[in-house]
Amino acid sequence: MSYLDFQELWKNRLSKCFVPDGEDPLAYLKKQSVAGLNRKYGERWNENKDIKARLEYELNKIIDLEMDGFYLALGDIVSYAKSNDILISPGCGAIPGSLVAYCLGITDVDPMKYNLLMDRFLSQKQESQTGCRIEPEIGGSQRLTDYVIEKYGKGILKLLEGLDITFRDLDEVSIIKETLRNISDRTSQSVDFSMINYDDIGVFNLINSDGIMDTKSLRELLSDGVAKGIEVKSMEDLIARLSLNRPGLEERCAEYIKNKNNPDGIHYECPEVESILAPTYGCIVYNEQIMQILTVLGGFSPEESNLVRRGMSKRKMLFNETARHDFIKGNHEKGIAGCVANGISETMATKVFDDIWTAAIYGFNKSHATAYALLTYRLAWLKHYYREDYMVAVESVKIIHGQ
Numbered sequence: 001m002s003y004l005d006f007q008e009l010w011k012n013r014l015s016k017c018f019v020p021d022g023e024d025p026l027a028y029l030k031k032q033s034v035a036g037l038n039r040k041y042g043e044r045w046n047e048n049k050d051i052k053a054r055l056e057y058e059l060n061k062i063i064d065l066e067m068d069g070f071y072l073a074l075g076d077i078v079s080y081a082k083s084n085d086i087l088i089s090p091g092c093g094a095i096p097g098s099l100v101a102y103c104l105g106i107t108d109v110d111p112m113k114y115n116l117l118m119d120r121f122l123s124q125k126q127e128s129q130t131g132c133r134i135e136p137e138i139g140g141s142q143r144l145t146d147y148v149i150e151k152y153g154k155g156i157l158k159l160l161e162g163l164d165i166t167f168r169d170l171d172e173v174s175i176i177k178e179t180l181r182n183i184s185d186r187t188s189q190s191v192d193f194s195m196i197n198y199d200d201i202g203v204f205n206l207i208n209s210d211g212i213m214d215t216k217s218l219r220e221l222l223s224d225g226v227a228k229g230i231e232v233k234s235m236e237d238l239i240a241r242l243s244l245n246r247p248g249l250e251e252r253c254a255e256y257i258k259n260k261n262n263p264d265g266i267h268y269e270c271p272e273v274e275s276i277l278a279p280t281y282g283c284i285v286y287n288e289q290i291m292q293i294l295t296v297l298g299g300f301s302p303e304e305s306n307l308v309r310r311g312m313s314k315r316k317m318l319f320n321e322t323a324r325h326d327f328i329k330g331n332h333e334k335g336i337a338g339c340v341a342n343g344i345s346e347t348m349a350t351k352v353f354d355d356i357w358t359a360a361i362y363g364f365n366k367s368h369a370t371a372y373a374l375l376t377y378r379l380a381w382l383k384h385y386y387r388e389d390y391m392v393a394v395e396s397v398k399i400i401h402g403q
Contacts, residue, residue, distance in 0.1 A: 018069075019072070025068050029072060029100075033059065036104055037055065040110070051099075054112065055103075058099050067122065071101070071104060074095075074104070075106055077134060077144060078105055078134065081136060081144060084143070087136065087173050087174075088135060088173065089136075089172070090108035090375055091109045093132060093133055093365070095132045096109035096116060096370055097111050097120045097121050098111065098118045099111050099112065100118075108193070108371075114235075114366070117291055117292075118302075119305070120367055123303055123306045131164025131165060135169070135173060138171065138174040138397070144167055170217075172217065174396075175394055176382065178392070178397065182386075186389065196381055199235070202384050204380075207232050207238065211380070214379075215397075221372070221376070222242075225246065226244070226250045227242075229253065236280070242372055243366065244364075249362055255283055276289055277289060284359035284363060285363065287364065287365055288367070291309055292305075297352060299336050299342060304336070312357055313360045320357060327339060327349065327353050
Protein backbone atom coordinates (compact mmCIF):
# COMPACT_ATOMS: atom_id res chain seq x y z
CA MET A 1 0.00 0.00 0.00
CA SER A 2 1.08 3.55 -0.66
CA TYR A 3 1.58 6.51 1.64
CA LEU A 4 -1.75 7.89 0.36
CA ASP A 5 -3.41 4.76 1.73
CA PHE A 6 -1.83 5.48 5.10
CA GLN A 7 -3.01 9.09 5.01
CA GLU A 8 -6.58 7.98 4.30
CA LEU A 9 -6.50 5.44 7.12
CA TRP A 10 -4.91 8.05 9.36
CA LYS A 11 -7.70 10.54 8.80
CA ASN A 12 -10.46 7.97 9.20
CA ARG A 13 -9.24 5.88 12.13
CA LEU A 14 -5.59 5.84 13.17
CA SER A 15 -5.37 9.43 14.42
CA LYS A 16 -7.77 8.48 17.22
CA CYS A 17 -5.25 5.88 18.40
CA PHE A 18 -2.44 8.40 18.78
CA VAL A 19 -4.30 11.52 19.91
CA PRO A 20 -6.35 12.00 23.13
CA ASP A 21 -10.07 12.42 22.63
CA GLY A 22 -11.09 15.85 21.42
CA GLU A 23 -7.61 16.97 20.37
CA ASP A 24 -6.58 17.91 16.85
CA PRO A 25 -3.63 15.76 15.61
CA LEU A 26 -1.61 18.74 14.38
CA ALA A 27 -2.19 20.69 17.58
CA TYR A 28 -1.25 17.61 19.57
CA LEU A 29 1.98 17.18 17.59
CA LYS A 30 2.90 20.80 18.27
CA LYS A 31 2.09 20.46 21.97
CA GLN A 32 4.18 17.30 22.30
CA SER A 33 7.06 18.94 20.44
CA VAL A 34 7.04 21.95 22.77
CA ALA A 35 6.88 19.65 25.80
CA GLY A 36 9.91 17.82 24.42
CA LEU A 37 11.80 21.09 23.96
CA ASN A 38 11.12 21.96 27.60
CA ARG A 39 12.60 18.62 28.67
CA LYS A 40 15.61 18.79 26.37
CA TYR A 41 16.56 22.46 26.51
CA GLY A 42 14.75 23.86 29.54
CA GLU A 43 11.75 26.16 29.63
CA ARG A 44 13.77 29.13 28.32
CA TRP A 45 14.34 27.46 24.94
CA ASN A 46 11.98 29.96 23.29
CA GLU A 47 14.56 32.67 23.97
CA ASN A 48 16.87 30.86 21.55
CA LYS A 49 16.02 32.20 18.09
CA ASP A 50 17.69 29.29 16.28
CA ILE A 51 15.75 26.60 18.16
CA LYS A 52 12.49 28.52 17.85
CA ALA A 53 12.92 29.05 14.10
CA ARG A 54 13.97 25.43 13.55
CA LEU A 55 10.90 24.06 15.37
CA GLU A 56 8.59 26.31 13.36
CA TYR A 57 10.30 25.34 10.10
CA GLU A 58 10.05 21.61 10.78
CA LEU A 59 6.44 21.70 11.94
CA ASN A 60 5.42 23.69 8.87
CA LYS A 61 7.14 21.17 6.61
CA ILE A 62 5.55 18.22 8.42
CA ILE A 63 2.15 19.87 8.02
CA ASP A 64 2.73 20.71 4.34
CA LEU A 65 3.72 17.10 3.59
CA GLU A 66 0.95 15.68 5.80
CA MET A 67 3.54 13.72 7.74
CA ASP A 68 2.03 14.28 11.17
CA GLY A 69 0.71 10.72 11.15
CA PHE A 70 4.17 9.38 10.35
CA TYR A 71 5.75 11.22 13.26
CA LEU A 72 3.01 10.36 15.74
CA ALA A 73 3.10 6.69 14.68
CA LEU A 74 6.86 6.56 15.25
CA GLY A 75 6.49 8.40 18.55
CA ASP A 76 3.86 5.93 19.71
CA ILE A 77 5.99 2.89 18.84
CA VAL A 78 9.08 4.30 20.54
CA SER A 79 7.04 5.36 23.57
CA TYR A 80 5.71 1.82 23.89
CA ALA A 81 9.25 0.45 23.71
CA LYS A 82 10.50 2.74 26.46
CA SER A 83 7.53 2.10 28.75
CA ASN A 84 7.89 -1.68 28.30
CA ASP A 85 11.62 -1.94 28.98
CA ILE A 86 12.64 -2.42 25.34
CA LEU A 87 15.86 -0.53 24.77
CA ILE A 88 16.38 1.04 21.34
CA SER A 89 19.37 2.68 19.66
CA PRO A 90 19.84 6.49 19.65
CA GLY A 91 18.60 6.59 16.05
CA CYS A 92 19.24 5.39 12.53
CA GLY A 93 19.27 6.81 9.01
CA ALA A 94 18.45 10.45 8.31
CA ILE A 95 15.73 10.99 10.92
CA PRO A 96 18.22 12.05 13.66
CA GLY A 97 18.47 15.28 11.66
CA SER A 98 14.95 16.19 12.75
CA LEU A 99 14.43 18.37 15.84
CA VAL A 100 10.80 17.24 16.14
CA ALA A 101 11.95 13.60 16.21
CA TYR A 102 14.35 14.50 19.03
CA CYS A 103 11.61 16.32 20.93
CA LEU A 104 9.21 13.37 20.60
CA GLY A 105 11.86 10.96 21.88
CA ILE A 106 12.08 9.11 18.56
CA THR A 107 15.85 9.73 18.59
CA ASP A 108 18.44 10.67 21.22
CA VAL A 109 20.39 12.87 18.80
CA ASP A 110 20.34 16.65 19.26
CA PRO A 111 20.42 17.97 15.66
CA MET A 112 21.20 21.51 16.83
CA LYS A 113 24.32 20.41 18.69
CA TYR A 114 25.71 18.39 15.79
CA ASN A 115 24.55 20.72 12.99
CA LEU A 116 22.25 18.19 11.33
CA LEU A 117 19.57 18.98 8.74
CA MET A 118 15.95 17.91 8.70
CA ASP A 119 15.88 18.37 4.92
CA ARG A 120 18.26 15.43 4.54
CA PHE A 121 15.39 13.33 5.94
CA LEU A 122 12.23 14.97 4.69
CA SER A 123 11.85 16.78 1.39
CA GLN A 124 8.93 17.65 -0.86
CA LYS A 125 10.97 16.95 -3.99
CA GLN A 126 12.58 13.66 -3.00
CA GLU A 127 12.12 10.82 -5.43
CA SER A 128 11.05 8.17 -2.92
CA GLN A 129 9.05 8.13 0.29
CA THR A 130 11.07 8.73 3.43
CA GLY A 131 11.47 6.00 6.01
CA CYS A 132 12.82 5.09 9.40
CA ARG A 133 14.35 2.02 11.01
CA ILE A 134 13.91 1.36 14.71
CA GLU A 135 16.72 -0.70 16.23
CA PRO A 136 15.86 -2.41 19.52
CA GLU A 137 17.67 -4.98 21.63
CA ILE A 138 17.62 -8.65 20.60
CA GLY A 139 14.01 -9.82 20.51
CA GLY A 140 12.68 -6.28 20.49
CA SER A 141 11.65 -6.26 16.84
CA GLN A 142 9.19 -9.08 17.36
CA ARG A 143 7.75 -7.48 20.48
CA LEU A 144 7.25 -4.18 18.69
CA THR A 145 5.71 -5.93 15.69
CA ASP A 146 3.30 -7.76 18.01
CA TYR A 147 2.37 -4.45 19.64
CA VAL A 148 1.64 -2.78 16.32
CA ILE A 149 -0.52 -5.69 15.15
CA GLU A 150 -2.43 -5.87 18.44
CA LYS A 151 -3.15 -2.15 18.60
CA TYR A 152 -3.75 -1.28 14.96
CA GLY A 153 -4.49 -4.55 13.20
CA LYS A 154 -2.46 -6.78 10.93
CA GLY A 155 -3.05 -4.63 7.85
CA ILE A 156 -1.04 -1.78 9.37
CA LEU A 157 2.17 -3.72 8.79
CA LYS A 158 1.75 -3.38 5.04
CA LEU A 159 1.17 0.32 5.49
CA LEU A 160 4.27 0.58 7.69
CA GLU A 161 6.29 -1.31 5.02
CA GLY A 162 4.81 1.24 2.45
CA LEU A 163 6.17 4.02 4.72
CA ASP A 164 9.41 2.11 5.12
CA ILE A 165 9.17 1.85 8.91
CA THR A 166 11.18 -1.23 9.77
CA PHE A 167 12.68 -2.94 12.81
CA ARG A 168 16.12 -4.53 13.23
CA ASP A 169 17.58 -6.03 16.41
CA LEU A 170 21.08 -4.84 17.34
CA ASP A 171 23.56 -6.80 19.44
CA GLU A 172 25.12 -3.54 20.60
CA VAL A 173 21.83 -2.37 22.09
CA SER A 174 21.49 -5.69 23.92
CA ILE A 175 25.01 -5.29 25.35
CA ILE A 176 24.07 -1.87 26.70
CA LYS A 177 20.81 -3.23 28.12
CA GLU A 178 22.53 -6.15 29.86
CA THR A 179 25.32 -3.93 31.20
CA LEU A 180 22.81 -1.48 32.68
CA ARG A 181 20.96 -4.39 34.29
CA ASN A 182 24.21 -5.78 35.72
CA ILE A 183 25.14 -2.37 37.15
CA SER A 184 21.70 -2.00 38.73
CA ASP A 185 21.74 -5.51 40.23
CA ARG A 186 25.23 -5.03 41.67
CA THR A 187 25.04 -1.43 42.91
CA SER A 188 21.32 -0.54 42.98
CA GLN A 189 22.29 2.48 40.87
CA SER A 190 21.15 3.48 37.40
CA VAL A 191 22.95 5.17 34.51
CA ASP A 192 21.36 8.14 32.74
CA PHE A 193 23.05 8.61 29.37
CA SER A 194 21.72 12.16 29.12
CA MET A 195 23.87 13.07 32.11
CA ILE A 196 27.24 11.51 31.20
CA ASN A 197 30.24 13.43 29.85
CA TYR A 198 30.53 13.01 26.07
CA ASP A 199 34.01 14.55 26.03
CA ASP A 200 35.81 11.98 28.19
CA ILE A 201 39.43 11.46 27.15
CA GLY A 202 39.51 8.06 28.86
CA VAL A 203 36.63 6.87 26.69
CA PHE A 204 38.26 8.21 23.54
CA ASN A 205 41.55 6.51 24.47
CA LEU A 206 39.71 3.20 24.80
CA ILE A 207 38.28 3.65 21.31
CA ASN A 208 41.67 4.63 19.88
CA SER A 209 43.35 1.57 21.41
CA ASP A 210 40.86 -0.81 19.74
CA GLY A 211 39.43 -1.59 23.16
CA ILE A 212 35.83 -1.65 22.03
CA MET A 213 35.95 -4.32 19.30
CA ASP A 214 33.46 -6.63 20.98
CA THR A 215 31.05 -7.23 18.09
CA LYS A 216 31.45 -7.76 14.38
CA SER A 217 29.84 -4.41 13.61
CA LEU A 218 32.16 -2.52 15.93
CA ARG A 219 35.20 -4.20 14.41
CA GLU A 220 34.03 -3.30 10.90
CA LEU A 221 33.24 0.28 11.86
CA LEU A 222 36.35 1.06 13.88
CA SER A 223 39.17 -1.36 13.25
CA ASP A 224 39.05 -3.01 9.85
CA GLY A 225 38.77 0.03 7.58
CA VAL A 226 40.75 2.84 6.01
CA ALA A 227 39.90 5.38 8.76
CA LYS A 228 41.64 3.48 11.55
CA GLY A 229 44.41 6.09 11.53
CA ILE A 230 42.02 8.88 12.62
CA GLU A 231 42.70 9.53 16.30
CA VAL A 232 39.47 10.27 18.13
CA LYS A 233 39.66 13.21 20.53
CA SER A 234 36.06 14.42 20.27
CA MET A 235 32.61 13.30 19.21
CA GLU A 236 33.13 15.10 15.90
CA ASP A 237 36.26 12.98 15.32
CA LEU A 238 34.30 9.81 16.08
CA ILE A 239 31.50 10.80 13.71
CA ALA A 240 34.03 11.51 10.96
CA ARG A 241 35.89 8.24 11.56
CA LEU A 242 32.70 6.22 11.23
CA SER A 243 31.77 8.15 8.08
CA LEU A 244 35.14 7.81 6.34
CA ASN A 245 35.69 4.16 7.20
CA ARG A 246 34.59 2.90 3.78
CA PRO A 247 36.40 1.33 0.81
CA GLY A 248 37.92 3.76 -1.67
CA LEU A 249 38.37 6.66 0.73
CA GLU A 250 42.07 6.20 1.51
CA GLU A 251 42.94 9.54 -0.08
CA ARG A 252 40.18 11.36 1.81
CA CYS A 253 41.24 9.80 5.12
CA ALA A 254 44.84 10.80 4.49
CA GLU A 255 43.74 14.39 3.80
CA TYR A 256 41.64 14.46 6.98
CA ILE A 257 44.53 13.13 9.11
CA LYS A 258 47.04 15.56 7.55
CA ASN A 259 44.78 18.55 8.14
CA LYS A 260 43.89 17.42 11.66
CA ASN A 261 47.57 17.19 12.56
CA ASN A 262 48.45 20.45 10.80
CA PRO A 263 45.48 22.84 11.16
CA ASP A 264 47.62 25.88 10.28
CA GLY A 265 48.08 24.44 6.79
CA ILE A 266 44.35 24.24 6.00
CA HIS A 267 43.22 26.56 3.21
CA TYR A 268 39.60 27.70 3.00
CA GLU A 269 38.31 29.39 -0.14
CA CYS A 270 36.28 31.88 1.92
CA PRO A 271 35.04 32.44 5.51
CA GLU A 272 31.64 30.95 4.66
CA VAL A 273 33.27 27.67 3.68
CA GLU A 274 35.42 27.71 6.82
CA SER A 275 32.37 27.94 9.08
CA ILE A 276 30.97 24.79 7.45
CA LEU A 277 34.13 22.70 7.11
CA ALA A 278 36.04 23.64 10.28
CA PRO A 279 34.67 20.64 12.28
CA THR A 280 36.19 18.29 9.66
CA TYR A 281 39.45 20.20 9.20
CA GLY A 282 38.63 21.60 5.77
CA CYS A 283 37.46 18.26 4.33
CA ILE A 284 33.98 17.68 2.94
CA VAL A 285 32.83 14.51 4.70
CA TYR A 286 29.04 14.75 4.91
CA ASN A 287 26.02 15.21 2.65
CA GLU A 288 24.88 17.92 5.04
CA GLN A 289 28.04 19.97 4.38
CA ILE A 290 27.34 19.91 0.65
CA MET A 291 23.81 21.10 1.31
CA GLN A 292 25.03 23.86 3.61
CA ILE A 293 27.54 25.13 1.04
CA LEU A 294 24.81 25.26 -1.60
CA THR A 295 22.51 27.11 0.79
CA VAL A 296 24.92 29.52 2.50
CA LEU A 297 27.10 30.43 -0.49
CA GLY A 298 24.77 29.89 -3.43
CA GLY A 299 21.45 30.88 -1.92
CA PHE A 300 19.69 27.57 -2.63
CA SER A 301 16.71 26.70 -0.47
CA PRO A 302 17.22 23.72 1.87
CA GLU A 303 14.82 21.75 -0.35
CA GLU A 304 16.72 22.60 -3.52
CA SER A 305 20.09 21.89 -1.92
CA ASN A 306 19.06 18.33 -1.12
CA LEU A 307 17.75 17.83 -4.66
CA VAL A 308 21.04 19.08 -6.14
CA ARG A 309 23.07 16.91 -3.76
CA ARG A 310 21.13 13.84 -4.89
CA GLY A 311 21.65 14.70 -8.55
CA MET A 312 25.38 15.19 -8.00
CA SER A 313 25.73 11.86 -6.22
CA LYS A 314 24.17 10.13 -9.25
CA ARG A 315 26.65 11.92 -11.55
CA LYS A 316 24.01 13.50 -13.79
CA MET A 317 26.17 15.71 -16.03
CA LEU A 318 23.40 17.85 -17.54
CA PHE A 319 21.93 18.33 -14.09
CA ASN A 320 25.40 19.24 -12.84
CA GLU A 321 25.94 22.00 -15.41
CA THR A 322 22.58 23.56 -14.57
CA ALA A 323 23.38 23.41 -10.86
CA ARG A 324 26.84 24.88 -11.48
CA HIS A 325 25.35 27.87 -13.30
CA ASP A 326 22.74 28.43 -10.61
CA PHE A 327 25.31 28.13 -7.82
CA ILE A 328 27.70 30.63 -9.38
CA LYS A 329 25.42 33.11 -11.16
CA GLY A 330 22.02 32.39 -9.65
CA ASN A 331 18.60 31.65 -11.11
CA HIS A 332 15.92 34.30 -10.72
CA GLU A 333 13.04 31.96 -11.59
CA LYS A 334 14.05 29.52 -8.86
CA GLY A 335 14.78 32.27 -6.36
CA ILE A 336 18.49 31.36 -6.19
CA ALA A 337 20.77 34.37 -5.63
CA GLY A 338 24.06 32.71 -6.60
CA CYS A 339 27.57 33.19 -5.22
CA VAL A 340 28.44 36.25 -7.28
CA ALA A 341 25.46 38.17 -5.94
CA ASN A 342 26.54 37.12 -2.44
CA GLY A 343 29.95 38.70 -2.91
CA ILE A 344 31.94 35.59 -3.85
CA SER A 345 34.03 35.76 -7.02
CA GLU A 346 33.21 33.53 -9.97
CA THR A 347 36.68 31.93 -9.78
CA MET A 348 36.26 31.09 -6.11
CA ALA A 349 32.70 29.84 -6.62
CA THR A 350 33.84 27.58 -9.47
CA LYS A 351 36.52 26.03 -7.25
CA VAL A 352 34.02 25.44 -4.43
CA PHE A 353 31.51 23.85 -6.79
CA ASP A 354 34.18 21.54 -8.19
CA ASP A 355 34.97 20.48 -4.63
CA ILE A 356 31.38 19.64 -3.74
CA TRP A 357 30.90 17.85 -7.08
CA THR A 358 33.85 15.60 -6.22
CA ALA A 359 32.65 15.09 -2.65
CA ALA A 360 29.05 14.27 -3.60
CA ILE A 361 29.93 10.75 -4.69
CA TYR A 362 31.36 9.75 -1.29
CA GLY A 363 29.71 12.19 1.14
CA PHE A 364 28.05 10.39 4.05
CA ASN A 365 24.82 10.98 5.96
CA LYS A 366 26.00 12.75 9.13
CA SER A 367 22.68 12.17 10.88
CA HIS A 368 23.16 8.40 10.62
CA ALA A 369 26.84 8.58 11.60
CA THR A 370 26.05 10.75 14.64
CA ALA A 371 23.50 8.26 15.95
CA TYR A 372 26.00 5.42 15.61
CA ALA A 373 28.73 7.54 17.20
CA LEU A 374 26.49 8.02 20.24
CA LEU A 375 25.84 4.28 20.39
CA THR A 376 29.57 3.54 20.11
CA TYR A 377 30.48 6.12 22.73
CA ARG A 378 27.95 4.72 25.20
CA LEU A 379 29.37 1.23 24.76
CA ALA A 380 32.91 2.55 25.29
CA TRP A 381 31.82 4.60 28.30
CA LEU A 382 30.26 1.55 29.94
CA LYS A 383 33.34 -0.56 29.26
CA HIS A 384 35.63 2.17 30.61
CA TYR A 385 33.76 2.68 33.88
CA TYR A 386 32.01 -0.67 34.38
CA ARG A 387 34.29 -3.15 32.64
CA GLU A 388 33.23 -6.27 34.54
CA ASP A 389 29.52 -5.60 34.11
CA TYR A 390 30.13 -4.84 30.44
CA MET A 391 32.13 -8.01 29.71
CA VAL A 392 29.48 -10.18 31.36
CA ALA A 393 26.94 -8.54 29.05
CA VAL A 394 29.11 -9.25 25.99
CA GLU A 395 29.31 -12.92 26.94
CA SER A 396 25.55 -13.06 27.50
CA VAL A 397 24.93 -11.80 23.94
CA LYS A 398 27.38 -14.39 22.59
CA ILE A 399 25.42 -17.11 24.40
CA ILE A 400 22.20 -15.89 22.75
CA HIS A 401 23.86 -16.42 19.36
CA GLY A 402 25.24 -19.81 20.40
CA GLN A 403 28.86 -18.66 20.19
